Amino acid sequence: MPPAYIPLLLFSLLVLAFPVVTLIVLKYIRPGSGGGPTKFQPYEYGILPETSASRPYSTRFYIIAMLFVIFNVETVFLFPWAVLFRSWLAAHLAGFALIPMFVFLGILLVGYVWLYKKGAFDLASLR
Amino acid sequence: MLDSVIFYFFAGIAIVSAVLMITRRNAIHSAIFLITTLLATAGIFLQLRAEFLFISQIILFVGGIMVLFIFVIILVRLDVPLPQVRWRTQKWIALLVTLAVGMEAGVVLWFARKIPGQGLIFPNPAPADKLHPNTEELARSLFGSYLLPFEIASVLLLVAMVGAVVMAKKRIDA
Amino acid sequence: MSPMLHSILAFVQAWWVELLCALLIVLVVPLIAVYIALVERKFMADVQARPDSTRVGPHSLLQQIPDALKLLFKEDLIPANADQFIFWFAPVLSMTAALTSMGAVAFGPWFQVARDINLGLLFAVGVSALRPLGIILGGWASNNHYPIIGALRSTAQLISYETTAGFALVSGFLLAGTLNVRAIVEIQRTDQAWFVFLAPVGFFIYLIASIVETNREPFDLPETKSELVAGSIAEYGGFRWLLYFLAEYANRIVVASVGTTLFLGGWLRPFPNVRWLIWLDAAPTLLLAAVGAYCVFRAGKQPAREQSLFMWAVALACFVVAAIFALAAPFGHLPFELMHNGLYGAFWLLLKVSAYIYIFTWLRFTLPRFRFDQLMRLGWHILIPLALINVVDVGIALALSSEFGLNRWLSMVITTVATLGAAMLLLHWNDKYADAASAGLLADSSVVEGTHAG
Numbered sequence: 001m002p003p004a005y006i007p008l009l010l011f012s013l014l015v016l017a018f019p020v021v022t023l024i025v026l027k028y029i030r031p032g033s034g035g036g037p038t039k040f041q042p043y044e045y046g047i048l049p050e051t052s053a054s055r056p057y058s059t060r061f062y063i064i065a066m067l068f069v070i071f072n073v074e075t076v077f078l079f080p081w082a083v084l085f086r087s088w089l090a091a092h093l094a095g096f097a098l099i100p101m102f103v104f105l106g107i108l109l110v111g112y113v114w115l116y117k118k119g120a121f122d123l124a125s126l127r
Numbered sequence: 128m129l130d131s132v133i134f135y136f137f138a139g140i141a142i143v144s145a146v147l148m149i150t151r152r153n154a155i156h157s158a159i160f161l162i163t164t165l166l167a168t169a170g171i172f173l174q175l176r177a178e179f180l181f182i183s184q185i186i187l188f189v190g191g192i193m194v195l196f197i198f199v200i201i202l203v204r205l206d207v208p209l210p211q212v213r214w215r216t217q218k219w220i221a222l223l224v225t226l227a228v229g230m231e232a233g234v235v236l237w238f239a240r241k242i243p244g245q246g247l248i249f250p251n252p253a254p255a256d257k258l259h260p261n262t263e264e265l266a267r268s269l270f271g272s273y274l275l276p277f278e279i280a281s282v283l284l285l286v287a288m289v290g291a292v293v294m295a296k297k298r299i300d301a
Numbered sequence: 302m303s304p305m306l307h308s309i310l311a312f313v314q315a316w317w318v319e320l321l322c323a324l325l326i327v328l329v330v331p332l333i334a335v336y337i338a339l340v341e342r343k344f345m346a347d348v349q350a351r352p353d354s355t356r357v358g359p360h361s362l363l364q365q366i367p368d369a370l371k372l373l374f375k376e377d378l379i380p381a382n383a384d385q386f387i388f389w390f391a392p393v394l395s396m397t398a399a400l401t402s403m404g405a406v407a408f409g410p411w412f413q414v415a416r417d418i419n420l421g422l423l424f425a426v427g428v429s430a431l432r433p434l435g436i437i438l439g440g441w442a443s444n445n446h447y448p449i450i451g452a453l454r455s456t457a458q459l460i461s462y463e464t465t466a467g468f469a470l471v472s473g474f475l476l477a478g479t480l481n482v483r484a485i486v487e488i489q490r491t492d493q494a495w496f497v498f499l500a501p502v503g504f505f506i507y508l509i510a511s512i513v514e515t516n517r518e519p520f521d522l523p524e525t526k527s528e529l530v531a532g533s534i535a536e537y538g539g540f541r542w543l544l545y546f547l548a549e550y551a552n553r554i555v556v557a558s559v560g561t562t563l564f565l566g567g568w569l570r571p572f573p574n575v576r577w578l579i580w581l582d583a584a585p586t587l588l589l590a591a592v593g594a595y596c597v598f599r600a601g602k603q604p605a606r607e608q609s610l611f612m613w614a615v616a617l618a619c620f621v622v623a624a625i626f627a628l629a630a631p632f633g634h635l636p637f638e639l640m641h642n643g644l645y646g647a648f649w650l651l652l653k654v655s656a657y658i659y660i661f662t663w664l665r666f667t668l669p670r671f672r673f674d675q676l677m678r679l680g681w682h683i684l685i686p687l688a689l690i691n692v693v694d695v696g697i698a699l700a701l702s703s704e705f706g707l708n709r710w711l712s713m714v715i716t717t718v719a720t721l722g723a724a725m726l727l728l729h730w731n732d733k734y735a736d737a738a739s740a741g742l743l744a745d746s747s748v749v750e751g752t753h754a755g
Contacts, residue, residue: 001129001130001133001173001174001176002173002178002418002419003316004416004417004418005173005415006129006312006316007316007319007323007414007415007416008401008405008418008424009133009170010320010323011323011326011327011401011404011414012397012401012404014323014324014327015327015396015397015400015401016393016397018327018396018400019393019396019397019544020393022540023389023393023540023541026373026377026540027377029374030374030377031374033376057201057202057449057453058202059202059295061202061453061456061457062195062199062202062295063291063292063295064460064461064677065194065198065199065457065460066195066287066291067288067291067681068191068194068195068460068463068464069191069192069195070284070287070288071464071685072187072190072191072430072464072467073187073191073280073284074281074464075186075464075467075468075471076183076186076187077277077280078467078468078471078692079179079262079423079471079474080179080265080266081270082471082474082475083262083263083266083478083479083480084266084267084478085475085478086476086478086699087478089699089700089703090703092704094700094703094704097696097700098696098700100270100277100278101696102693103278103281104277104278104280105281105689105692107278107281107282107284108281108284108285110285111284111285111288111289112686114288115288116682116734118292121677121678121681121682122674122677122678129308153384155384155387156386156387159386159387159390159438162434178419178420179419179420181420182420182423182424182427183427185428185430185431186426186427189430189431189434190430190434190463191430194434194437194456197434197437197441198437198453198456201437201441201449260419261420262419262420262480
């Protein structure tokens with residue numbers, strides 16, 4: 001492991017331990033509590049809930065998540081390109097710097113326009 | 128020495144999480160252990176000095192695909208615990224097959240290490256100070272040797288976009 | 302045993318600044334987070350033209366400490382049907398993701414947990430991708446309709462704008478040519494321009510995306526008090542709520558730091574290369590001395606003696622820190638002079654980060670909320686294509702200035718104008734689309750609630 005990451009690893013372990021330890025310690029320090037079974041009902045503005053939490057939810061969220069994964073992959077492809085861009089320009093490779101990524105973005109732009117027209121990003125039904 | 132300790136730490140977490148993931152009855156619990164397995168695998172990538180791969184694993188796999196998995200589990204309501212009785216015999220058969228395959232792989236690896244020239248090859252890792260910065264190096268090879276697969280990846284993403292919407296449309300219309 | 306101890310000691314000796322920074326972040330950031338909440342309260346009172354509370358400590362400066370203690374000792378209620386394991390796990394995951402991403406952020410050239418890692422800012426951006434997980438798991442674990450709907454909406458909002466923020470950052474990385482935090486700031490110094498002047502549209506998009514990413518007004522519909530009962534965190538009380546709260550404020554600090562480092566010049570003072578502006582170096586000392594003087598002035602006007610003493614203590618602290626800054630000036634005494642870069646850099650960075658968070662707070666109390674579908678439309682229809690066009694334009698601008706020898710500023714102006722023109726077109730198309738779709742949307746009210754459309 002590159003040595004610079006070791007403090008980061010220790011830091012993330014410390015950060016993970018902090019809420020866990022505090023939660024455990026607080027469980028013993030906290031004063032006791034009373035109250036009946038109503039306290040543990042799910043909160044719904046004071047009305048007793050009638051149905052359990054199992055109503056169907058909209059499929060729009062699935063589409064948004066799928067599209068997010070795809071555009072996230074596109075973002076991750078853009079990061080290495082951005083990092084080497086200036087060095088390619090310095091080596092007089094401007095065309096090589098721009099054209100492959102424009103092709104990549106162009107193909108995805110075609111997809112994006114199709115999605116736009118299809119109404120995939122909208123909360124209304126798909127057309 | 129430190130490298131081995133870190134590797135065993137991440138590998139241990141990965142194996143334990145993977146076992147927990149396949150033995151949970153609740154789908155969301157499995158998803159959480161899959162998240163820890165993926166994070167541990169990312170840690171192993173980091174330990175091998177593949178830094179960009181480490182962060183891509185976290186951004187794409189844990190931050191993207193696992194969110195998608197959990198959305199699907201919630202939307203399709205797969206989180207209802209399955210009755211245990213269906214799994215009873217399957218569990219023992221699965222365990223038997225796993226042991227058989229594991230022993231097979233172990234035996235092959237053990238005997239193969241004695242064959243000269245055909246055994247396991249352990250290439251010497253590059254010394255750390257000779258490695259170029261990882262992101263730049265990955266970008267160089269991505270836009271150098273692997274330019275065509277990179278462009279084909281965009282077509283793949285296009286297909287995925289269209290496919291996702293078409294399949295979801297079928298479900299909404301159904 | 303002894304060689305291992307030696308290697309551990311050697312490691313600590315080589316990396317003590319980073320380890321100290323790690324410890325400080327874990328201890329200090331929760332305190333800073335609650336004080337940012339205090340500043341927000343003061344600002345809210347000012348904007349709403351009403352006096353704020355002044356009871357606990359002068360100007361209510363000590364208010365947050367009893368508040369935090371109350372949250373620690375409040376009853377830890379887990380609803381009967383909730384999933385115990387995930388109810389435990391989700392706030393811890395949120396908090397861990399928020400604080401770990403702070404590890405890659407550099408508070409000045411000296412204070413950074415991850416020194417000179419190749420990933421730099423991308424580490425902070427990447428670990429922030431774990432944010433939606435904490436929210437969706439927390440909402441689901443509550444086993445209650447409202448948190449689940451709130452969590453779904455909140456997560457959908459976060460993931461939509463994560464792509465936008467990524468594209469906006471890519472335009473910054475194009476200008477920087479590296480992901481390493483220290484190198485990014487150095488390039489802004491040698492290029493003699495903060496990247497916000499070279500890619501203003503990118504910074505603007507990142508500003509909007511970072512407001513959405515941290516679930517702030519005007520984009521906080523999934524978690525407002527009047528809508529879904531605080532949304533995905535409705536069932537979390539006491540210390541668990543405090544964990545979500547700390548995670549949210551830590552996220553604010555992280556996105557502000559990332560935006561400041563990439564676009565606003567990080568820890569550089571304004572015009573770092575201009576010799577005759579070197580008197581700006583005295584700004585930290587003068588500012589702190591002025592704050593100390595103001596505290597002394599107000600100390601005499603406090604109603605109670607304890608509050609008076611508290612103001613004197615604050616004034617003393619300000620003067621001590623101002624003295625440290627004065628000693629660390631470039632023409633001060635060694636060894637303080639060695640701390641010059643670290644201290645002054647930290648001051649300028651924190652000033653800029655505070656300005657960024659101040660803009661957050663300002664927008665919070667000024668703009669009305671976005672409806673959820675408006676928010677989604679803004680993200681997917683307008684900001685994502687605009688951010689992509691911005692990336693393309695920044696690339697073209699750089700290529701123009703390097704290949705054809707066009708002046709850097711001229712090419713930036715040309716491409717920024719082109720990007721803004723594209724933005725106008727996008728807004729125009731979106732309006733046409735919205736008019737066509739709104740008729741269908743309003744007739745279908747179940748859509749906005751998030752339940753099955755049919």
